Amino acid sequence: MWARPDARTSRRALSRELIVRSAIELADRDGLDAVSIRRVAAALDARPMSLYSHVPAKDDLLDLMFDELAARSLLGADRPTAWEPALRAIAHRVRAVGLAHPWSIELLSRRLQLGPNVMRLLDEWVAALDPLRLPPGQAWSIVTAVNDYVTGYVNREAAQRRAVPADATQARRWRREVGAYLTDLAASGSYPHIAPLLQEGYATAPDNFEVGLDWIIASIKASRRGRTR
Amino acid sequence: MWARPDARTSRRALSRELIVRSAIELADRDGLDAVSIRRVAAALDARPMSLYSHVPAKDDLLDLMFDELAARSLLGADRPTAWEPALRAIAHRVRAVGLAHPWSIELLSRRLQLGPNVMRLLDEWVAALDPLRLPPGQAWSIVTAVNDYVTGYVNREAAQRRAVPADATQARRWRREVGAYLTDLAASGSYPHIAPLLQEGYATAPDNFEVGLDWIIASIKASRRGRTR
DNA sequence: CCTGAACCGATACAGCGTATCGACAGGTAG
DNA sequence: CTACCTGTCGATACGCTGTATCGGTTCAGG
Numbered sequence: 104m105w106a107r108p109d110a111r112t113s114r115r116a117l118s119r120e121l122i123v124r125s126a127i128e129l130a131d132r133d134g135l136d137a138v139s140i141r142r143v144a145a146a147l148d149a150r151p152m153s154l155y156s157h158v159p160a161k162d163d164l165l166d167l168m169f170d171e172l173a174a175r176s177l178l179g180a181d182r183p184t185a186w187e188p189a190l191r192a193i194a195h196r197v198r199a200v201g202l203a204h205p206w207s208i209e210l211l212s213r214r215l216q217l218g219p220n221v222m223r224l225l226d227e228w229v230a231a232l233d234p235l236r237l238p239p240g241q242a243w244s245i246v247t248a249v250n251d252y253v254t255g256y257v258n259r260e261a262a263q264r265r266a267v268p269a270d271a272t273q274a275r276r277w278r279r280e281v282g283a284y285l286t287d288l289a290a291s292g293s294y295p296h297i298a299p300l301l302q303e304g305y306a307t308a309p310d311n312f313e314v315g316l317d318w319i320i321a322s323i324k325a326s327r328r329g330r331t332r
Numbered sequence: 333m334w335a336r337p338d339a340r341t342s343r344r345a346l347s348r349e350l351i352v353r354s355a356i357e358l359a360d361r362d363g364l365d366a367v368s369i370r371r372v373a374a375a376l377d378a379r380p381m382s383l384y385s386h387v388p389a390k391d392d393l394l395d396l397m398f399d400e401l402a403a404r405s406l407l408g409a410d411r412p413t414a415w416e417p418a419l420r421a422i423a424h425r426v427r428a429v430g431l432a433h434p435w436s437i438e439l440l441s442r443r444l445q446l447g448p449n450v451m452r453l454l455d456e457w458v459a460a461l462d463p464l465r466l467p468p469g470q471a472w473s474i475v476t477a478v479n480d481y482v483t484g485y486v487n488r489e490a491a492q493r494r495a496v497p498a499d500a501t502q503a504r505r506w507r508r509e510v511g512a513y514l515t516d517l518a519a520s521g522s523y524p525h526i527a528p529l530l531q532e533g534y535a536t537a538p539d540n541f542e543v544g545l546d547w548i549i550a551s552i553k554a555s556r557r558g559r560t561r
Numbered sequence: 562c563c564t565g566a567a568c569c570g571a572t573a574c575a576g577c578g579t580a581t582c583g584a585c586a587g588g589t590a591g
Numbered sequence: 592c593t594a595c596c597t598g599t600c601g602a603t604a605c606g607c608t609g610t611a612t613c614g615g616t617t618c619a620g621g
Binding site: 150152 | 602
């Protein structure tokens with residue numbers, strides 16, 4: 104589907120970009136389930152079937168949405184030249200975009216994402232390691248390791264954030280109920296090692312993103328020292 | 333919903349376990365989208381609405397399915413006593429179960445998973461680190477880092493695997509089309525750093541799971557050496 | 562044996578993705 | 592200028608979804 108560009112002729116009230124942007128806004132406001140062909144059409148004051156002139160199918164629309172976020176994650180000229188700051192900068196940008204649009208992580212697990220901007224982002228990851236002059240296989244190992252860690256972390260973080268209701272009073276109720284459930288678990292005695300964590304709320308877990316990132320980067324450095332010796 | 337157990341009275345042709353097991357088989361065979369209340373009911377030779385006597389809603393059924401997989405991921409007495417083999421064993425088990433049921437990763441990003449067996453699995457992670465006698469916050473950092481890495485890796489791996497069609501001839505066609513698309517991208521010159529990877533198929537990427545795992549574990553050891561010094 | 566509670570089941574409703582087909586606008590060829 | 596043809600827009604319709612509602616049925620406890 105990436106081969107078939109938008110038709111873009113004549114009477115164009117609609118366009119692929121417009122549809123994608125609108126769908127992203129919808130997902131941001133009401134979640135991924137709220138993104139339906141009918142609702143996107145309504146938001147654009149168009150009839151549902153009109154969207155199909157610009158997008159082959161709904162799944163492809165979702166791919167386009169993800170690819171758009173990948174585009175927004177690109178650092179471009181802002182990317183530091185030194186490899187370590189570059190890796191960190193990309194990791195943080197990916198995390199920030201993921202948290203700003205929590206539904207994107209869902210798309211990542213639904214379908215293999217191969218859009219051009221996803222690839223461009225991959226290219227940036229590898230480019231960050233360019234100064235190290237590694238054999239390509241090794242650069243790829245590093246990129247996948249860091250990227251997979253970031254993905255996993257943001258996945259958990261986004262799921263946690265999305266679980267608590269937006270409404271304040273409902274959020275309080277949710278926290279109370281989940282808290283009660285977790286303390287019950289802790290009291291059951293079946294979870295001896297995490298009982299303290301369960302009781303203190305579990306949601307109060309600190310921001311560990313940097314810690315894990317540090318560990319992976321430290322190992323990259325260590326293995327490099329091993330090589331050059 | 334974890335507070336409300338299955339009613340389990342009287343005329344029980346259906347049961348929560350039966351429904352969950354059947355839904356898992358359905359998801360394994362035809363994917364997560366194939367899991368609909370109506371289809372699960374049909375597989376059990378029951379009427380759709382009968383399921384609601386045992387499961388509050390479909391989303392809860394999905395949670396139950398995930399929790400069942402968490403149960404199957406538990407090592408229990410098989411868990412090695414030394415912390416490093418234990419960490420590795422749990423990581424590999426989680427990966428294996430995730431790949432055997434690729435839809436589980438999807439559930440992980442859809443909803444925060446807090447089922448009792450998910451918690452038991454968390455407990456096992458932390459228990460693995462018990463011999464290290466770390467302050468609980470530090471153990472938690474390690475567990476999240478390793479777990480997030482594993483999650484991220486399996487996410488990518490499962491998405492890649494699920495993308496290629498099950499049918500052999502369709503799989504060949506898919507590979508040809510994706511290959512053509514990727515070589516086009518590589519030829520475009522916009523992806524200078526990953527062009528070689530794109531051309532050699534991208535799907536031929538080697539198994540890097542162990543590499544990243546080694547890196548994180550190496551850093552755990554290193555930071556421990558730093559502490560005890 | 563009676564009664565209440567639970568399960569099972571049919572029907573119905575709103576919403577979904579999208580196949581099909583008709584109507585129509587606009588650029589291009591004659 | 593006219594004719595056509597390509598691609599957009601739109602209405603309708605089909606089969607599927609989750610589940611609210613409610614009525615019938617069966618069983619356990621008293």
